[in-house]
Amino acid sequence: MRVAIISDIHSNLPALEAVLARIEILNVDAIHCLGDIVGYGPFPNECVELVRIRCTHVIKGNHDSGLIGETPIDDFNRFGQEAIRWTTRKITHSHLEYLRQLPLRVVENIFTLVHASPINPEQWSYVMSNLQARECFRAFETELCFIGHTHVPVIVGEDGTVGAFRPGIRHLINVGSVGQPRDGNPQAAFGLLDTDIPSYVLERASYDIQMTVKAIENAGLPRFLGQRLIQGM
Ligand code: ZN
Numbered sequence: 001m002r003v004a005i006i007s008d009i010h011s012n013l014p015a016l017e018a019v020l021a022r023i024e025i026l027n028v029d030a031i032h033c034l035g036d037i038v039g040y041g042p043f044p045n046e047c048v049e050l051v052r053i054r055c056t057h058v059i060k061g062n063h064d065s066g067l068i069g070e071t072p073i074d075d076f077n078r079f080g081q082e083a084i085r086w087t088t089r090k091i092t093h094s095h096l097e098y099l100r101q102l103p104l105r106v107v108e109n110i111f112t113l114v115h116a117s118p119i120n121p122e123q124w125s126y127v128m129s130n131l132q133a134r135e136c137f138r139a140f141e142t143e144l145c146f147i148g149h150t151h152v153p154v155i156v157g158e159d160g161t162v163g164a165f166r167p168g169i170r171h172l173i174n175v176g177s178v179g180q181p182r183d184g185n186p187q188a189a190f191g192l193l194d195t196d197i198p199s200y201v202l203e204r205a206s207y208d209i210q211m212t213v214k215a216i217e218n219a220g221l222p223r224f225l226g227q228r229l230i231q232g233m
Contacts (some may be wrong), residue, residue: 002027004203005191006146007034007115007177009051010063011087011180012229015188016050018207021176026192034060034148034175035061035102038091040083041179041212042090042219048095060102061148062124067091068100071124079222086221110195112140116149118172123183126150127174130208134160136172144171144200146191151177153189153202165200173200179212180225186232 004023009016014037023031033055038044040063049055051058065071066084073081104112104121117132118139127133127147133156136145154174156162157169165171176189187204194200213226 001195003193003195004028004031005034005146005173005176005193006031006055006112007146007175007190008036008061008151008177008179009033009041009047010036010040010177010179011038011044011047011083012188012212013041013043013046013050014207014209014211015179015205018205019188019190020054021051022203022205023190028039029058032057032063032106032113032146033059034036034113035059036063036148037061037099038067039063039080040086040221040225042215042221044087044091044097047179048091048098052095055101057106057108057113059106059113059115060104062100064099064102065124068096070100075124079225081157081223083225086219087114104233107140107142109191110142110198111144111146112142112191113146114140116147118145118147125147127172130156130162133172134158137170142170143192144173146173147174148177150174151180151182153191155200155202167198171200176202180229181232182228184232186229 114121121164216226
């Protein structure tokens, strides 16, 4: 079975469409989304709509949680707050109710899906260091755990190895971000798991970044949110 794992779309429709087009070519059986469908970008309704149609499992992210009022707006930086206020004025009632009922964790066969850390997912902790990553292994029981939130892709093995997927070893895998990559590569990122081999690869899809940058400016969202897409930071 081939599974695509996408995360942190952040209302970036051109990036999401490019990723879905690439996934189409890759012939996957299911797409799962690790949350943060909204926030930062100018296309919240279009992105929630596509995720609702195309994804099997969808996890709630901190920006989704902020939009529905579960996570206090003060927990976000200035740009995050501005984007949440803007999105509140745009999002449809139906999409808001959809975001409200999303789970914080899904376990299916060999993998666990969460947005941030599997340790108390509702606290939205960032898994940044190798030590933090290794502590996560106590918080899930499956072979694999897929996470997002930092927008930086990484693969950590239970034995402490970083950067390579090796069958037979438990892994914590950050699939990167579709709509706001922060690893210096502006291309949209997502993960591709083949449970038969088994194998995991990080995929990248180029998209029309300028289209999103212009839409951010036209929407009256902070210009910085467009500029960082060009840098991939
Ligand atoms: Zn995010």
